[in-house]
Amino acid sequence: MTTNPAERLVDLLDLERIEENIFRGRSPQERLQRVFGGQVAGQALVAAGRTTDGDRPVHSLHAYFLRPGRPGVPIVYQVERVRDGRSFTTRRVVAVQQGRTIFNLTASFHLPEPGFHHQLPMPEVPGPEKLPKLADELREHLGTLPEAMERMARRLAFDIRYVERLRWTPEEVRGAEPRSAVWMRAVGPLGDDPLVHTCALTYASDMMLLDAVRVPIEPLWGPRGFDMASLDHAMWFHRPFRADEWFLYQQESPVAGGARGLARGQIYDRDGNLLVSVMQEGLFRPLS
Template sequence: MNDALQSLLDLLALEQIEQDIFRGRSRASVVPRVFGGQVAAQALVAAGRTAPADRPPHSLHAYFLRPGDPGAPIVYTVDRIRDGRSFTTRRVVAVQHGQPVFHLSASFQADEEGLDHQEPMPPATDPLELPTAAEVLPRHAAEGYLDPAVAERLLEARAAIDLRYVDEPPYVTVGEVREPRSQVWFRTQGKLDEAGAAIPRPLLDICLVTYVSDMTLLDSVLLAHGRGGWAVGDVVGASLDHAMWFHRPLRADEWLLYDQESPTAHGGRGLGKGRIFTADGQLAVSVIQEGVIRVPRESSRQDPGA
């Protein structure tokens, strides 16, 4: 386990300051606000710490209300909505500077038998045949696709997660309209068994996947319009809402394929849909997110069709 992964685990290990009230801190982000995946993962940790240990999360629905301040702590207040025979429901509000910045509802379920089917896993290049971020980001900076400072910030932000693009990311093919579909493989940079983590599994695995799920989901929106994203400054955006369904067991320290697509974009918003598969083809998670995606005025003048 590298230092970055240990730092991420420490970030998720919230401080309990009162019954059902937790406090978290933030890490540096590639944009001047708290990374949405971080606040979602921390909120799910807070909810999970008030749920029965034998009931992992099976779904979450969340809204990003205000940009988070990375320099201030975040207070998570949990409401115990319901504890049923099979399901547990929690609501979490994240507050900074006296204002809510994030709202999450999560449901937890005890394991049980039932009907079983799934979509097949799509084809994808083996992750071990793909370059790592440490290999590809400096090269992209040297080739002029990224400002070196931006490449360095991306590398730092992903130091805890081994994330590998199956095809080129949006900032490499600016101006080229592509199919609105993207794939990445990811896993933690090291085995979680070595951590002695404060958060029990499988809750820890699910919260780590929640953290990663916000990193690349809207890439497919950009691909459909030949845009490179915030990394090259041709769009500005932020997550609006986020929903996840956890179907089958997974391990965040083993390879997971994140298959992503965008069915639509309109009105300054873009929709991303994702499916996360285990390496042996099990559909483990479904994800849907809508985000604000706006074209800066300068780019609008250059591209009247935007």
Template sequence: MTTTPAGQADLDVLMDLLDLEQLEIDLYRGASPPESPPRVFGGQVAGQALVAAGRTVEADRHVHSLHAYFIRGGDPSRPIVYRTERVRDGQSFSTRRVLAIQNGKAIFALSASFQLAQQGLEHSVGPRAAVPGPDELPVLHQRVEATARSQWLKWINRAVDMRLVDEHPWTEDRVATDEPIRAWMRAGGKLPDDPLRHVCLLTYLSDLSLLSSVVARHDLSTTSLQMASLDHAMWFHQPFRMDDWLLYECWSPAASGGRGLAQGRFFTEEGTLIATTMQEGLVRLPRP
């Protein structure tokens, strides 16, 4: 793959964030990047919590699902402590619970299940429609750099190579659509072979545009709404590498009561479904 020194350097910083400091057995500490949103990015705390869970599981068991709740907004200026509970280790499955704590209060809770590799039935759906390949699309910062208000978003654009297939709700000149919003993404450099590192990075990135699909069905911009993730779930179907291209397809089936439900699917360039995610989020209209 083609990489740039800047992209690899920023990717290394991102991966360092997902490499937690161990304080004690089953107790870890994570930090936020210098360029960070006012609240800790939800994908970051989810990815770090999955690292804390994965560190307590045998290497031959890989995560196949996670379910999580965002409890409080995190402060990016303070460290986050992750406390892992070893719920069960069976013959084929291991279950872990992780509580993310800041200022003595829980801000995030995750349950994850890991499985020993096994044989079974196999089938997979493909993307809803044919899309242009990543090489046919401009890189993300060429489309939104001029309007990006966050240094954190610009940093992510360097650490991760993203190519928008559709106009997202935070870009200009878009209209409401009932179709999915899609983007190609891959790490901005080379990653080690450790499967847990790739899964945790995918977990981090899964929160980037998922809730935006709720807004995409309306003639509104994400900048005019109050939005926050409430819960998050993922299922991992096939092995993958985050330094290969993946297509992220997001769509919202329902919204009501100031909340929106979004579902996302990750595909390889060959069209194989490798992960599915669901999220409910707070989507509030501006107050009069």
């Protein structure tokens, strides 16, 4: 039995092949209302990647969260081999749980080829070594962590460090720009399979992107006033990377309204290279 959270993440992404294009993924039994969306997205991308030759890294994915998944119930991933071209490979994945479709994803893989390069610069922020771990920052404010938070901190597969100190009062929140940024990396080695690193970062990309929508509304780690759910998720992968090395996840929300909020993120490595771009829309319904 694995005890390291990073090893558990790798194990979670290691799907069982049932047939040529059908895979089954575990869904841990946890005290959550729904399966974490990043888990489903990461597992679906593993399924897609395992039906390719492996010489074409994924360059983009587009996904929709259709129904909440049930924790503790296996998820079956059905892969459609849409296209195998000279330069691009396309896969469509449908995630099914208890006979119902809960998620679908389309992923495109591109054979590396030469081309020109440019990017906007990474924002200037303190390095992760100068910032407190998320659990330490929570303990500093709360004194002791509630049991649920303590359990989460022990099981978290990523070291998370907010670039700005967390806001805890309505006065601190009021007038804040809808932006957030964190340094992240897996808490242990993830091996050398590039697909595992891509899928692990896909998992992590859903952990807090919608934070940017909430920043002007309520403290991120205080009592939540909204029922939140991811609606869709898109990613573009620009360069190779390792998810067990530090990356900066810069997030902002350009608009929110009609019970929906849009967030976009850019993920950079320590050298300022833009690795991944992310977009997500979430549902925000006030709790009654």
